[in-house]
Structure formats: structure tokens, C-alpha cells
Amino acid sequence: MASNDRQAREERARLRTYQARQEVHAGKQRRRSRDNLIAVLALVVVLALAVGAQLFFFSGGPGAPEPTASETPSPTEAAGENDGEVPSPDLAEGRTWTGTLTLNDIPLGVELDGAAAPQAVSSEISLIQSGFYDGVACHRLTKDTIWVLQCGDPDGDGSGGPGYSYGPIENAPADGVYPAGTIAMARVPNDANSQGSQFFIVYEDTTLPADSAGGYTVIGTVTSGLDELRAGITDAGAEGGVSDGAPAVPTTITGFTIE
Structure with missing residues (x-):
């Protein structure tokens, strides 16, 4: 009888041990499932924040995209x-x-082609005659693969303009080659109707491939003074020796006349 009681107690003890182990195992499973759920939710939140940040950056945010003479410039249809x-x-x-x-008291003779680029040249004539460019800085100089000096932003940081923007792209070279002395309008990449007051002077032959909007509107040429521009401004490169930045020689439009 005593033997049977002992066996029964041992059986109950083994059962309790088994049940305890099962409960521990079940607890681990529940914690694992909870941790997995938390990880999935955290990933969803991170992805949502990343997507939201990208949408904010590309569709809004402070300021406007900088009009550029970038490595993406030729149909003439306004999009x-x-x-x-x-x-x-x-x-x-x-x-x-x-x-x-x-520029910095360096006179450049210029010609603007009102027949080839009537909309852009009309805008430039209006801005020049109103004195819009007086004292405005040239905020960007590039070198190494693109050789341009960009001017005409009243804000001085690449985001400003005359209070309007326009298209279409006119008189863009089909081969994407912009010879030294070319004067062309800057714009936002892939946006044909983002031209304003910013223009760039090509001081060495430069190739600018077309982007989805086309090329860059060529409004005219520098007919004299390009060597002086190189010696006095562009040969010094950009601040800090970078290939794309503010001119190392601070540059200002000190006069602009047209007739």
C-alpha cells in the first residue's frame, strides 16, 4: 500500500514538473510572438516615416529646388x-x-538672340531694363566636367527668381554641346517651365546631356571679355577647391545694359 502511495506521489510530481515545463514553453512562445509583432509594427512605422520624409522632401519643404546647369540638360515643348x-x-x-x-567691373560684350529664343530673351530684356540684376551675385561656379558660372539669383543661394517662371525650352543644341561663351538659362532639372532670372555663362566648352524636359535655352553669347572673366574669376575655381560651389572670387553683377 505504501509503495502504491509513493508511486502515486511520484506520478503527480512528474505531472506537475511536466505541466510547469509546458507553461514555461508556452510563455516563451507568447513572448516570441509578442516580440515578433512589436518588430513588425516598428518596421511598418519606420517605413511609413521614411516614405513620408521622401514625399515631403521631393514635393514640398522650405524653399524651392535650385535651378541648375547640371549634368542633365532638348525638345522645345513646354511640359x-x-x-x-x-x-x-x-x-x-x-x-x-x-x-x-x-561682373566685378569686368565688362563682357554680349549678344542676345531674340529670334531664336523670343520668350527667354524677352524676359531677360524686361529684367535688365528694370534694373533687376543690379548688385545681384553670381552664386555658383562649376569645373572639371562642366565649366559654367551661374548668376541672376536675387537670394544668392540658387533658390530665388523674378516672381515668375516660364517655358518652353528654346534654342537648345541638339547635340548637348555648349561652346565657351554661351549664355543659357538655368532651370530645375526635368522641368521645362522653371526658367526665371538665373542664367549661366559657359567659360569652357561644355556638354550637358538632355534630361526628360530637354536641354537648356541658349539666349546668346559673350562676344568679348571671356579671357578677362577667366583670369579674374573662373580660374580661381570654387571656394574650398571643390568642383561645384560658390566662386572663390566673390562675384557680383555690377552692370547690365542692352539695346
Whole structure:
């Protein structure tokens, strides 16, 4: 009888041990499932925040995208619509305009082709005649693969303009080659209707491949003073020796006349 009681007690003890082990195992399973759920939820939150940040960065945020003479510049169709009060293309009169663009007291003779780029040249004539460019800095200089000096932003950081933007892209070279002396309008990549007041001067032959919007509107040429521009400004490169940045020689438009 005593033997049977002992066996029964041992059986009950083994059962309790087994049940305890099962409960421990079940607890581990529950914690593992909970941890997996938390990990999945955390991943979903991280992905949602990342997507939201990208949407904010690319579709909004402070300021405007910088108009650039980037490595992505040629159809002439405008993809969107003009914004603001854009000067009439009739202002260019379909003729060649001559004048002087002065940078740091270095005079550059210029010609603007109102027949080849009537909308862009009309905008430039309007801005020049209103004194818009007086005292405005040239904020960007590139070298090594693209050789341009970019000017015309009243904010001085690449985000400013005249209060309007326009297209279409006009007179862009089909081969993407912009010879030294070319004057062309800067714009936001892949946006044909983002031209404004910013323009760039090509100081060495440069190739700018077309992007989805096309090339860059060529408004004219520098007819004299390019060597002086190189010696006085562009040969010094950009600040800090980088290939794309603010000119090492601070550069300002000290005069711009046209007739």
C-alpha cells in the first residue's frame, strides 16, 4: 500500500514538473510572438516615416529646388504651364540685342538672340531694363566636367527668381554641346517651365546631356571679355577647391545694359 502511495506521489510530481515545463514553453512562445509583432509594427512605422520624409522632401519643404546647369540638360515643348506675369515674347522683336554684362567691373560684350529664343530673351530684356540684376551675385561656379558660372539669383543661394517662371525650352543644341561663351538659362532639372532670372555663362566648352524636359535655352553669347572673366574669376575655381560651389572670387553683377 505504501509503495502504491509513493508511486502515486511520484506520478503527480512528474505531472506537475511536466505541466510547469509546458507553461514555461508556452510563455516563451507568447513572448516570441509578442516580440515578433512589436518588430513588425516598428518596421511598418519606420517605413511609413521614411516614405513620408521622401514625399515631403521631393514635393514640398522650405524653399524651392535650385535651378541648375547640371549634368542633365532638348525638345522645345513646354511640359507644364507658366507661372506669374511672364513678359510677352513680342518684347524680343525677333532681332539680335547687344549690350554689356559687367561682373566685378569686368565688362563682357554680349549678344542676345531674340529670334531664336523670343520668350527667354524677352524676359531677360524686361529684367535688365528694370534694373533687376543690379548688385545681384553670381552664386555658383562649376569645373572639371562642366565649366559654367551661374548668376541672376536675387537670394544668392540658387533658390530665388523674378516672381515668375516660364517655358518652353528654346534654342537648345541638339547635340548637348555648349561652346565657351554661351549664355543659357538655368532651370530645375526635368522641368521645362522653371526658367526665371538665373542664367549661366559657359567659360569652357561644355556638354550637358538632355534630361526628360530637354536641354537648356541658349539666349546668346559673350562676344568679348571671356579671357578677362577667366583670369579674374573662373580660374580661381570654387571656394574650398571643390568642383561645384560658390566662386572663390566673390562675384557680383555690377552692370547690365542692352539695346
